[in-house]
Amino acid sequence: MNILVIGGAGFIGSHVCKAIAARGDLPIVFDNLSRGNAHAVQWGPLFKGDVRDAAALDLVFGDYTPVAVMHFAANTEVEEGEQAPLAFWDNNVGGVIALLQAMRRAGCDRLVFSSTCATYGMIEQFPLTEDRLQLPVNVYGRTKLAVEHMLADVSRTEGLRYAALRYFNAAGASPDGEIGEEHKPETHLIPNALKAAAGLGGTMKVFGGDYDTPDGTCIRDYIHVMDLAAAHLAALDRLGRYKGGVACNVGTGQGHSVRDVLEAVEAVTGRPVPYELHDRRPGDPPRLVADVTLSRDLLGFQPVSSDLETIVRTAWNFHQARWQATVVSD
Numbered sequence: 001m002n003i004l005v006i007g008g009a010g011f012i013g014s015h016v017c018k019a020i021a022a023r024g025d026l027p028i029v030f031d032n033l034s035r036g037n038a039h040a041v042q043w044g045p046l047f048k049g050d051v052r053d054a055a056a057l058d059l060v061f062g063d064y065t066p067v068a069v070m071h072f073a074a075n076t077e078v079e080e081g082e083q084a085p086l087a088f089w090d091n092n093v094g095g096v097i098a099l100l101q102a103m104r105r106a107g108c109d110r111l112v113f114s115s116t117c118a119t120y121g122m123i124e125q126f127p128l129t130e131d132r133l134q135l136p137v138n139v140y141g142r143t144k145l146a147v148e149h150m151l152a153d154v155s156r157t158e159g160l161r162y163a164a165l166r167y168f169n170a171a172g173a174s175p176d177g178e179i180g181e182e183h184k185p186e187t188h189l190i191p192n193a194l195k196a197a198a199g200l201g202g203t204m205k206v207f208g209g210d211y212d213t214p215d216g217t218c219i220r221d222y223i224h225v226m227d228l229a230a231a232h233l234a235a236l237d238r239l240g241r242y243k244g245g246v247a248c249n250v251g252t253g254q255g256h257s258v259r260d261v262l263e264a265v266e267a268v269t270g271r272p273v274p275y276e277l278h279d280r281r282p283g284d285p286p287r288l289v290a291d292v293t294l295s296r297d298l299l300g301f302q303p304v305s306s307d308l309e310t311i312v313r314t315a316w317n318f319h320q321a322r323w324q325a326t327v328v329s330d
């Protein structure tokens with residue numbers, strides 16, 4: 001099967017491509033390389049284009065007749081969205097409108113969409129099941145929630161089959177070190193903590209030590225990116241069997257504070273993480289932890305590599321290899 005992977009040069013998309021290829025299907029990456037890396041596209045062709053470009057989409061649908069689409073392309077940095085909302089609405093919502101129109105022209109009716117736990121916002125009722133009221137507190141989350149509504153509307157009227165996967169915090173790297181997390185700029189906690197431990201990032205900032213959580217720092221549900229990739233394959237299979245659409249959490253059900261993560265980084269690397277407490281980062285909810293019942297029952301999904309030690313170790317191995325390669329090529 002040909003699977004069109006929009007945003008497949010990015011962190012999560014590239015790991016999903018690896019998983020698609022591992023089971024014998026062909027990932028066709030469509031990416032404008034605004035954030036991703038061409039070197040992470042290793043398991044199929046790379047088509048350079050913008051998802052808002054209808055003609056470019058028609059070309060790739062015409063050339064490869066994909067049976068399904070996975071859509072990862074988006075503006076993703078929460079803080080950036082607070083400064084530049086229109087760019088987020090344009091790419092995150094405008095991109096999906098253009099994609100759905102191209103899918104309709106091509107007669108392709110299956111879509112796996114990257115949604116996010118950021119669509120829940122400040123909900124303080126736990127566990128965080130999918131039927132909770134979604135009240136996103138940042139621009140990023142609002143754009144993703146708007147797409148969820150759009151998908152439901154289009155599914156109802158046009159028969160689109162879709163899965164909106166509400167990922168919690170994707171982290172870790174391919175265990176063989178081939179690919180990993182390489183955002184530029186990097187704003188995510190684990191790569192920043194690893195950089196600080198390696199003495200490459202100076203002192204890292206911990207955003208907020210006064211949250212209403214046991215140690216005062218934010219709690220997140222970290223899921224290994226290869227587990228996340230497995231969830232995508234399960235969702236894809238489900239689209240082949242059932243009509244309609246579904247929105248489903250993808251997490252582990254376990255929460256870890258920022259301090260827990262720093263401790264795990266110190267344990268794996270054997271080095272201290274120099275950090276200083278900083279003001280809260282705008283748009284950060286204090287606690288986001290998935291209820292995993294639906295992903296287990298609907299997708300048969302069970303994370304196997306998402307303990308904090310494995311996440312940090314695979315990320316550390318990947319980053320060390322990249323840093324060494326950079327020094328050698330310099």
Ligand SMILES: NC(=O)c1ccc[n+]([C@@H]2O[C@H](COP(=O)([O-])OP(=O)(O)OC[C@H]3O[C@@H](n4cnc5c(N)ncnc54)[C@H](O)[C@@H]3O)[C@@H](O)[C@H]2O)c1
Pocket residue numbers: 006007008009010011012013030031032033034035036037049050051052071072073074075076091095114115116117166167168169170171183
């Ligand atoms: N990283 C996480 O923890 C996390 C959590 C929840 C949801 N998500 C969502 O998952 C998806 C992937 O996240 P990621 O961390 O891999 O991000 P990423 O930035 O690494 O990857 C996104 C990719 O999309 C490409 N892209 C962006 N705009 C494009 C456009 N207009 N046309 C074509 N390509 C475009 C970028 O070049 C990049 O390769 C995003 O939609 C994000 O919102 C991520």
Ligand SMILES: O=c1ccn([C@@H]2O[C@H](COP(=O)(O)OP(=O)(O)O[C@H]3O[C@H](CO)[C@H](O)[C@H](O)[C@H]3O)[C@@H](O)[C@H]2O)c(=O)[nH]1
Pocket residue numbers: 076077078116117118168169170187188189190192204205206207208218219220258281284288
């Ligand atoms: O240098 C850093 C980086 C992060 N953090 C803290 O660590 C936690 C995790 O932050 P990340 O930036 O790693 O992840 P986010 O939870 O902000 O964001 C992730 O989850 C979001 C949903 O909330 C979005 O989907 C987004 O795309 C995805 O990157 C937050 O409390 C953040 O304030 C720090 O203290 N210092």
